Amino acid sequence: MSYRFEDLKKSCQSEWRAYIEHSFVRQLGDASLAREAFQHYLKQDYLFLIQFARAFALAAYKSPTLSDLKQAKEGLQAIVDVELDLHISYCREWGISEEELANLPEARATIAYTRYVLDTGNRGDLLDLHVALSPCMVGYGEIANWLNVRAETLRGEQNPYDAWIAMYESVEFQEAMEAEIHWLDERLADVSPSRFQQLTRIFSDATRLEIDFWEMGLKQSD
Numbered sequence: 001m002s003y004r005f006e007d008l009k010k011s012c013q014s015e016w017r018a019y020i021e022h023s024f025v026r027q028l029g030d031a032s033l034a035r036e037a038f039q040h041y042l043k044q045d046y047l048f049l050i051q052f053a054r055a056f057a058l059a060a061y062k063s064p065t066l067s068d069l070k071q072a073k074e075g076l077q078a079i080v081d082v083e084l085d086l087h088i089s090y091c092r093e094w095g096i097s098e099e100e101l102a103n104l105p106e107a108r109a110t111i112a113y114t115r116y117v118l119d120t121g122n123r124g125d126l127l128d129l130h131v132a133l134s135p136c137m138v139g140y141g142e143i144a145n146w147l148n149v150r151a152e153t154l155r156g157e158q159n160p161y162d163a164w165i166a167m168y169e170s171v172e173f174q175e176a177m178e179a180e181i182h183w184l185d186e187r188l189a190d191v192s193p194s195r196f197q198q199l200t201r202i203f204s205d206a207t208r209l210e211i212d213f214w215e216m217g218l219k220q221s222d
């Protein structure tokens with residue numbers, strides 16, 4: 001039996017669909033999402049990205065080969081030099097200053113998700129860590145693609161959240177998503193059925209934590 005990333009998704013299909021098609025995503029797509037919910041999400045996502053940068057630094061530490069090390073370095077650079085800078089200027093457009101971002105308390109859903117990923121990476125190897133990161137790396141690209149085929153989605157000036165969708169449908173993000181799937185496909189091809197079972201637990205946990213992150217945004221919970 002040779003596994004692929006697709007098999008991880010199949011192992012928790014209902015959780016994966018609940019994440020991709022969450023009410024937060026639907027409302028963002030049809031422009032009915034409350035402005036305050038989106039702002040709350042944006043603030044927590046800044047804190048999330050900081051912790052995810054740490055996870056890529058951990059991936060560097062866990063890298064057994066030069067090519068893995070370079071990949072981790074590129075992931076860290078992409079978050080610190082590109083995604084976080086973009087996020088800070090996007091937050092500014094939504095009335096959230098850099099100073100406010102720097103002083104925010106983390107919501108429980110943010111702590112739970114990010115520390116789960118870091119702990120999984122600490123305890124396990126590079127594959128465990130990548131599987132824990134994959135709902136984040138792959139999910140948002142899939143969400144943008146799903147929104148684009150959904151009839152209710154509004155694009156352009158009719159939707160204040162259009163720039164968010166545009167970011168995740170961008171060539172850069174879609175290429176990073178494909179690269180992550182390719183990396184995982186190569187590694188999963190060689191794992192045993194019992195190892196695959198362990199990895200499905202990590203994948204489903206991280207997917208459920210993504211669902212909690214949307215819930216936190218929607219309910220504006222701390």
Ligand SMILES: Cc1ncc(CN)c(N)n1
Pocket residue numbers: 045048135136137140210213
């Ligand atoms: C919670 C979360 N998950 C995923 C992504 C996409 N990198 C994000 N920015 N935030």
